[in-house]
Amino acid sequence: IQLTQSPSSLSASVGDRVTITCRASQATGGYLAWYQQKPGKAPKLLIYAASILQSGVPSRFSGSGSGTDFSLTISSLQPEDFATYYCQQVKSYPVTFGQGTKLEIK
Amino acid sequence: QVQLQESGPGLVKPSQTLSLTCTVSGGSVITGGYSWTWLRQPAGKGLEWIGRVYTTGRTNYNPSLQSRVSISIDTSNNQFSLSLTSVTAADTAVYYCARSIDLNEYLQHWGQGSLVTVSS
Numbered sequence: 132i133q134l135t136q137s138p139s140s141l142s143a144s145v146g147d148r149v150t151i152t153c154r155a156s157q158a159t160g161g162y163l164a165w166y167q168q169k170p171g172k173a174p175k176l177l178i179y180a181a182s183i184l185q186s187g188v189p190s191r192f193s194g195s196g197s198g199t200d201f202s203l204t205i206s207s208l209q210p211e212d213f214a215t216y217y218c219q220q221v222k223s224y225p226v227t228f229g230q231g232t233k234l235e236i237k
Numbered sequence: 238q239v240q241l242q243e244s245g246p247g248l249v250k251p252s253q254t255l256s257l258t259c260t261v262s263g264g265s266v267i268t269g270g271y272s273w274t275w276l277r278q279p280a281g282k283g284l285e286w287i288g289r290v291y292t293t294g295r296t297n298y299n300p301s302l303q304s305r306v307s308i309s310i311d312t313s314n315n316q317f318s319l320s321l322t323s324v325t326a327a328d329t330a331v332y333y334c335a336r337s338i339d340l341n342e343y344l345q346h347w348g349q350g351s352l353v354t355v356s357s
Contacts, residue, residue, distance in 0.1 A: 164343045166284075173333055173347035174284065185338075185345065217284060221342040225299040226286040 132157055132220050136229035142237040147208045151232045153218035155199040162222040165194055165203045168231075169214045177216075178203060210236075239264040241334050243351035249328075250357050255321040259334030259348055266315050267292060272337040273317045274344060275308060277330040285330075289342065290317055324355045 133156040143149050153163065161181040166174035176185045178194035181201055191206040205212055213236050218229040245257035259273070266273060274289040288298035290308045298306050307320040321328060332351050335344040 162341065166344075173335075173350055174344070175347075176338070176343060176345050179338065179341075179343040219284075219342070219344075224297050225301070226342045228284040228286070231283050 132159060132223055132227055134218050134220055134227055134229040136216075136218055136232050138232060139230065140233040140235065142235050143208055144237045145208050145210055148204065148206055149208060149234065150202050150204045151216055151218075151234075153196075153201045153203070153229050155201070155220055158198050159201075159220045159222040161197055162220060163194075163196070163201050164219045164221065165192075166217045166219060167212075167214045168217065174217060208234075239336060239346045241336065241346055241348040243332060243334050243348045245351060245353070247352055247354060249324055249353060249355050251325055251355055252323055255319070255324050255328060255353055255355070257319045257332055257334075257351060257353070258316050259318070261315050261317075261336070264336070266310055266317060267312050269293075270340060272340060272342055273308075273310060274335045274337065274342060275319045276333045276335060276344075277328075278333070278350075279330045286342070287319065287321075287332075289337075291340075326355050329353065329355045 135154045163181045165178040168174040182194045215231045215233045240262045242260045249255045269292050272289045275287040290296045290310050305322045310317045334348045336346040338345040
């Protein structure tokens with residue numbers, strides 16, 4: 132299953148609401164996750180099963196979608212949110228990731 | 238708190254075998270219900286799933302690497318390992334080990350990553 136994220140990069144300001152989308156080449160049954168990765172660090176799980184917030188992740192992060200179209204929304208950007216975000220499908224093997232969306236400070 | 242730590246050579250010669258070990262602390266590889274996974278990330282690029290092993294020893298591999306990869310679990314040392322044969326420069330990457338939150342591949346716990354460079 133191929134995952135295509137859009138946009139590939141995004142400039143935004145602290146306090147903005149941003150949405151990143153992930154489109155799958157076939158239905159994933161909601162078996163989709165979102166990760167945040169900062170430079171030099173391992174990815175961090177934010178959302179799994181399309182919309183379940185991982186424990187300890189701030190509530191400004193939310194996920195939605197079904198079928199082939201999913202989105203990650205950050206309701207009010209904080210300075211620590213500037214990073215690269217990846218979607219991941221676990222519906223079928225091989226597990227695949229989107230190409231990433233780099234969120235930069237405007 | 239589960240912690241994972243990759244270890245192994247940082248430099249591997251072309252055509253040789255890349256071998257990495259992931260040591261688990263704060264939890265046991267014997268505990269069922271989790272997936273123990275290897276991934277990699279070339280510099281400046283995205284994430285690639287290599288494969289995973291369950292406690293039972295059952296494995297799944299990425300078809301793009303399947304002919305060269307092997308993942309095994311060592312319950313006596315609380316580790317799991319990656320072996321990738323016939324490496325080329327294209328295998329140069331940061332390699333991560335990770336553990337899922339359940340039998341799905343939602344990866345909650347990650348090692349810090351191990352840079353492996355393939356060069357003569």
